[in-house]
Amino acid sequence: MDGSHHILSVLVENKFGVLSRIAGLFSRRGYNIYSLAVSPTEDPRYSRMTVVVDGDSAPIEQVTKQLNKLIPVIRISELTADQAVERELMLVTVKVDGSFRSQVTELASIFEAKILDVGYEAMTLMVAGAPEKLDAMTELLAPYEIVELQRTGRIALAKLSRESSKLKLVKNKGA
């Protein structure tokens, strides 16, 4: 998936069937969901869904309007790729015996991956980062035979502002 996508972050009441209603809404309206992450928030009454949809789908305003009509939807925020910090987690088990273990360990270190588990014939790595980083690591691990691979799908937060009218550093005071 390239840069042309939308990220919707939807705060919903943690009620029965909400997920299925929201997924149904996307599907009926013809949106192609690329990835989805749903997890409770710091307040257990609410869950947050991060939905990544293809930029070529129907205009995103249509679906946000529909989502806003659903009672359990509390808040929706939309981010485009250039406004967002997007990250993803991957767990991958690679088939390696003793002879290739050092090569995989080296790749893990290059990608700042963590070795979670080692068996006689396999290793499990965890790596977090931008989706492109995870893609690159997957490609480099492929020759060693990937036994199992899971990715969480993306979550995203807005980039922080570096402009602030409120803040004047102390040195300006004396100038």
Place this chain on the structure above:
Amino acid sequence: MDGSHHILSVLVENKFGVLSRIAGLFSRRGYNIYSLAVSPTEDPRYSRMTVVVDGDSAPIEQVTKQLNKLIPVIRISELTADQAVERELMLVTVKVDGSFRSQVTELASIFEAKILDVGYEAMTLMVAGAPEKLDAMTELLAPYEIVELQRTGRIALAKLSRESSKLKLVKNKGA
């Protein structure tokens, strides 16, 4: 969520409306979905869904049987908490100006979190780990005012076997 939960990893065809059908099935059968992560696999024809359901829900066999009947479902594997390595990713933006920045940086280092972004009045951190680690970090960050927090929901792989009949180390050969 304590140890009493089930983790279902469902490999599905990457087709329109699959997510909504599967979410609907869980909801109709009365399963309480705790977290859900959906993402394409290394083969773009398939997506993988990791569903965490409450252990007190109806027996998990009921839902796996129903899932298996759905055409786009390729494979289901079930893991219990003690068989699995479970990990999750969190992005969190904390409101901190210069005076508290060093305290938050210190917490980040303790939790092996990465600082993704810094603004005049806020910082964005990324941390990957077991769900309990993410809970602990959230609690310790709470006093600094959390502006936004997102978690991916869990993904899980089976723990690796440390038993192998195939492998006899070289030293045994000589013994």
